[in-house]
Amino acid sequence: MTAAATRPVAAPDVGASSEKIPHVRSPVDGIRSAIGVAFIVGGAVLANIFDSTLLGFAEDTAANVDRLPDWARDVSSAVLASVVISGTFAAAIWSLATTRYRRFALLLAGIGVAAATSIITGRGVYELVDESVQRAFAIDAPLFRVQGPDGRLSPADPLLAAAIATLTIGGSFLPARLVRRWALLVAAYAIGSILTIGAPPLALLTDLGAGLLAGSALLWTFGRHDLALRRSQILAALSTAGLDAAHLDDSPDRAKRGWLAITPSGDKLFVAAFSRDDRSADLLVRGYRWLRLRKTGDHRPFLTLRRSVEHEALVSQQARSRGIETPTTRAVAPAGVDGMILVRDWIEGSSCSELSELPDETIGAMWQQAARLQLARIAHGTLNLSSFVVNADGRPELVNFRRGELASSEQRLGTDLAELLTSTAAAAGIPTAVRAAKETIGPDRLQRAVPWLQPLALTSPTREAIGGAKPLAELRAATTEAVGLEPEELVRLERIDPKSLFILATIVLSAWFLIPQLTDLDSLWSQAKDASWAWAGAAVIASVGTYLAATGSLLGAIPTRLRYWPAFAAQIASSFANRVTPAKVGGLATNLRYFQRNGVPTGVGVTAIGLNAIAGLIMHIVLTVSFLLLASGQNGSKGLSLPSTGTIVLVLVAVVGTAAAAAAVPSTRRLIDTYIIPQLKSGWESMTVVIHDPVRLFLLFGGSAAITLFYIAAMVASLQAFGSTASLPLVALLFLTGSAVANAAPTPGGLGAAEAALIAALSTAESTTVVVPAVFLYRLVTFWLPILPGWLALTYLRRTDNL
Secondary structure (H helix, E strand, O other): OOHHHHHHHHOOOOOHHHOOOOEEOOHHHHHHHHHHHHHHHHHHHHHHHOHHHHHHHHHHHHHHHOOOOHHHHHHHHHHHHHHHHHHHHHHHHHHHHOOOHHHHHHHHHHHHHHHHHHHHHHHHHHHHOOHHHHHHHOOOOOOOOOEOOOOOEOOOOHHHHHHHHHHHHHOOOOOHHHHHHHHHHHHHHHHHHHHHOOOOOOOHHHHHHHHHHHHHHHHHHHOEEOOOOOHHHHHHHHHHOOOOOOEEEEOOOHHHOEEEEEOOOOOEEEEEEEOHHHHHHHHHHHHHHHHHEOOOOOOOOOOOHHHHHHHHHHHHHHHHHOOOOOOOEEEEEEEOOOEEEEEEEOOOOEEHHHOOOOOHHHHHHHHHHHHHHHHHOOEOOOOOHHHEEEOOOOOEEEOOOOOOEOOOOHHHHHHHHHHHHHHHHHHHOHHHHHHHHHHHHHHHHHHHHHHHOOHHHOOHHHHHHHOOHHHHHHHHHHHHHHHOOOOOOOOOOEOOOHHHHHHHHHHHHHHHHHHHHHOOHHHHHHHHHOOOHHHHHHHHHHHHHHHHHHHHHHHHHOOOOOOHHHHHHHHHHHHHHHHOOHHHHHHHHHHHHHHHHOOOOHHHHHHHHHHHHHHHHHHHHHHHHHHHHHHHOOOOOOOOOOOOHHHHHHHHHHHHHHHHHHHOOHHHHHHHHHHHHHHHHHHHHHHHHHHOOHHHHHHHHHHHHHHHHHHHHHHHHHHHHOOOOOOHHHHHHHHHHHHHHHHOOOOHHHOOHHHHHHHHHHOOOOOHHHHHHHHHHHHHHHHHOOHHHHHHHHHHHHHOOOO
């Protein structure tokens, strides 16, 4: 039967007019909203940092544009603006004319919200820049631009933000070709506005973020038309491909965009349907993986959805030609608005992930398929149980080559093996999975999987199936033993982890705060020359005192009697180690190694270090409260007033309430039970031992208090060196507050964060002309000068076999 003869059969199935398109909340819109917020925040930060640079750019551009005739400059910008505003409102008017009232309301709301957000963020950016940059906006407002409350031109461009919002919302229902052309017009308008406005483009990124946020947030809130291909569109695409269907129904695999089509001759076909949203989601996932992972192994994304689907068909057919059991691909065809379908033979059976029990024969057959893929150097990309369908003969057939690749790299091949090994281990147990893999593909080829048996190398379903990092570590150990390898470090995959982001954010925020303080270097140098060298010397002596006190505190926490001066050298050496490692990790390791080399058991040494940290925290809190009371009892303008009793009670209630709410969360309770409670129990048991020894008790708590007091003395001496008149209790209180904030920074020695926190805190009691050089002097004597003695002490302890 010909395709033409069968078309009337398919037509009555479902008509286009009878299908109601549902509205859905797409995750893509949620991610785009977050990107919009990031553009607004990032744009404001960059405008604040590079405002002078942007001012220079605007002046240079204006000088070049002024050479053009007035009519050329004015007409070109007016034409572009008119085209953009016409297109922006034309989309809304067209929706109203075609009775698409929901679209009309979304477009109109998007225009209004984007314009308002642009004006608000533009005003915020304007307030962040220097007055010299603000004066550049004392010009007449061009067409479609607005003025601020002070009568000057606003940096914001509400029209640009509204056009981007319209583009974002219209992209949910307009053809991709029309959206691309509209985007080019908007980009041309933005460039033309930058060149002809005569003012710095401070709000360009915030306008982009405002439009993207407004459009995406509205779509996320109220939903967009589901872009998934509809029955009528799939029927038309099948007919175009010469595969007319007498029946089309959702298959059990609908979650994977699958449909069951039955031809007039009775053949069953599986129709995989792909929409524009699928490509957008794929690009976002690839972008996330590229940002987070150093080695993704992913091939570059294809320019269009068509190329992506054609590639899947090519990889599938190539795999079939190399002996892999996979259904025949019948057709690839366009469908709907920018959609595609891929048609293959239907498999009567169930996915391996749905089987209640996975027989050994099936596992062996899957590994045979994997061996053929490896031999052909074809990577599948998601080689887990859900990609195998057991046919009527009981043989697993491989499907879903969406992330497949020909002539693949060692990483992609190894990741495939790791994925299949992990998914079979989750279903049949680790011994069975490892044994089947080793017997089928051999230990030499199975070695490829070992480096990639880690969470970030696997897909989310496989990670969830195996049950976490611990079972995966057991699988890795069993595989390593089976192939005869020695345990080795895993391949580092993360490019950026949360800790690295925290460190980067700390450095950026610290630099943002400190750079303005360092702009007047001549003034700082003149202040340094006029500083009191006697007080600077006192700061150095106080810095040395912190190491003497730290030695006493640590010796008080250890039950073994150790010599004082080698322990003193260990404290200096640990300070050097802290300069090159975050979170004081290097110092802790140095002290623990010193204990071990001097006969202290590892468990006792770890307990002593923890006990010393607890004593330091206790004394820090006691001294903070003490200086708070002393500072609040002073009279005069530089004293401190305690809050009212009611305020204190409210704060305590809020703290207790927050702690109770956090403890009510199961994950928080597990965290407390796993990490905090054991540490507290260990610290309390050690504390009970110390309490019965008055000498050790005095050394532990006296030394901890002395460390803090010596640091306070160094800070006070640094302030006095530049003529500070602030009172001692107030300085001590502000110093303890600022140092508590700085200690939370993950940078080595609190670098950057300590300076910023101390300057911010002490500036409330003293002029910044005194505080800034004093803080740098304090950091010089407590952070930078001890580096050389610390290195010498580290070298000495190594040579004397104490480390």
